Amino acid sequence: MKPNCSNCLIEYKDVTLSYGYLDVIKDASFTVHQHDFLNIVGPNGAGKTTLIKSLIHQMKPKSGQILMQDIKMSYVPQKLTIKRNMPLTVLEFIYTGFDQQKLIISKTDKTLIKTWLDKMQLDHDILDEKVGQLSGGQLQRVYLIRSLITNPDLLILDEPTSALDPSFRQYFYDLMKKLRKSMGLTIIHITHDLTDLVMENSLVMYVDQEIKFFGTYIDFNKFEHEGHTHG
DSSP states (O other): OOOSSTTEEEEEEEEEEEETTEEEEEEEEEEEETTOEEEEEOOTTSSHHHHHHHHTTSSOOSEEEEEEOSOOEEEEOSSOOOOTTOOOBHHHHHHTTSSSOOSSOOHHHHHHHHHHHHHTTOOGGGGGSBGGGOOHHHHHHHHHHHHHTTOOSEEEEESTTTTSOHHHHHHHHHHHHHHHHHSOOEEEEEOSOOOHHHHTTOEEEEEESEEEEEEEHHHHHHHHHTTTTTO
16 A cells, blocks of 8 residues: 555554564654655664564564555665675676666666766776675675665665765765755665764654654754653
8 A cells, every 4th residue: 555645655554563472663653755864763672673674575564554655665784794705796796786687787887887986986996806805894885886776766774884984974974965866865764873964954763662753853852852762
């Protein structure tokens, strides 16, 4: 089923998510609109990643409804699992993210990939390297390219800067802001570090088994200062 609102991409209605008899998320209700930048925050074990698993269809709700438009989603997980002996080159790995693939990668597609390497501040020489030999920061950027290169409607980022060096983090968030405007992206961003880099015109959802807060960053500051996130 789809949400009733025309610019609503996702709607959760009283959703409970469980592992066996344990309810991890209880009675969650919220709506994500087109072009939203939603930051999901909360303590470890609060259910943030479980919420995302339900969003990307890796688990079904125990109760409630998840309504969603027919959208293309890209997901960059927190833990990037690449075997060190994986034979794929970076070029081949990024190409697996394309909607339509050919036996031989076209010059047009190679040029597009190189354009994204420039955006992620990676040298073109990296295309010939084995993806399993990349550093954590390089791998995170390559995953991001693979997720963005086919113009998704919704980009889901789970702790996207965990392996990025501090000098690149501000650039990364500035880039996300630009892509949100130029590509019309909707972004859901799980983070432990709410900073001014991500706050402009964004929303915050504070999760701790239940949704304790959903609103603007300014209102979240008031909520936090009143001690709600620690009580």
